[in-house]
Amino acid sequence: MSDRTIHIFTHHAEEAQHWVNALCEDLDWPSDKRGYHLLRGVLHALRDWLSPEELADFSAQLPVLVRGVLFEGWNPAALPVTDRSREDFFDRVRAECAEDLPDYPDGEVAAVFRLIDRHISAGEARQVRGALRKTLQGLWPTH
Template sequence: MTQTSISSFSYAAQQAQQWVNELAEDLDWNVHRAYHLLKAVLTALRDWLSPEEAADLSAQLPLLIRGIYFEGWDPSLSPATERKKRDFVIRVEKSFGFETNIDFDTAINAVFKLLDRHISHGEIVEVRNSMKKSLRELWPAH
C-alpha cells in the first residue's frame, strides 16, 4: 500500500470520527450512542430517498460515513412506500434500539443539523424537498 493511500485512509477515519464526535457533543452523548444514531438516521434517510437522490447525497459524505450509509442497501426497495414522519421515526427507533429516555425527534434533528453543516446547501435543499412536509419539520430550514 502506498503512503498516499494510507494517509487517505487515515484522513477518512478522521473525518468519520469528527462527524461522530460533533454529534455526540451536540446531544451530550457518548460517541458509541452517537455513532449508532448517525447510522440509524442515515440508513432511514437513504431509504426515504429515490436511488438517484440517495446517490447524490452520498457523494458528499465522508468515505467511511458513505460506507455506513450504503451498508445493506437494496435500491429496488427505495424509496420506502410509507414515507411519513412517524414511519421515519419508528424506523430510526428500531434501528437504534428502543430506549425510552431518548427524544427521537430531537436526536434526528441533531443528525440533520450535522448534515446541514457538512453537505452543500443545494444538496440539502434537494433532500429536504423530496421529503413529506411532516418529516421536513425535523430538518432545520435555512
C-alpha cells in the first residue's frame, strides 16, 4: 500500500511541475519559481472572479495539486469579487508575483490562460472565458 501511495503523490507532483515547466517554456523563463507564482496568481484571480458553481466545475478539471493551489487561502464568503476590471485582475495577479511582472502583464496572463485552455474541456474553457470581462476575454484563446 505504501508503494502505491508514494507513486500517486509523486504522479500528482510531477503533473503540477509539468504545468509550471510548460508555462516557463512558453514564456521563455528560466525560473520555475517565477512560473509557479504567476500560475498561482492567475488561478487565484480566476477563482475570485468565478461564481461558486463555475469554480466547482472549473476546479474539477484541474490536476489535484493545481486544484490545491487554486483553493489555497480561499475565502468563499468574500466572493465573487465586485471590482472586476482588467486592472483589478492584474493587480490581484501582481500581488502574488511581487516584482516578477511588468506593469501590464497581458502576455503573462495570456500564457496561463493558454496553459489552462490546453488542459480543460472546450466547453469548460468557453464557460470560464465567458465569466471574464470582455477586456480579459481577449487574452483567452478561442477555437
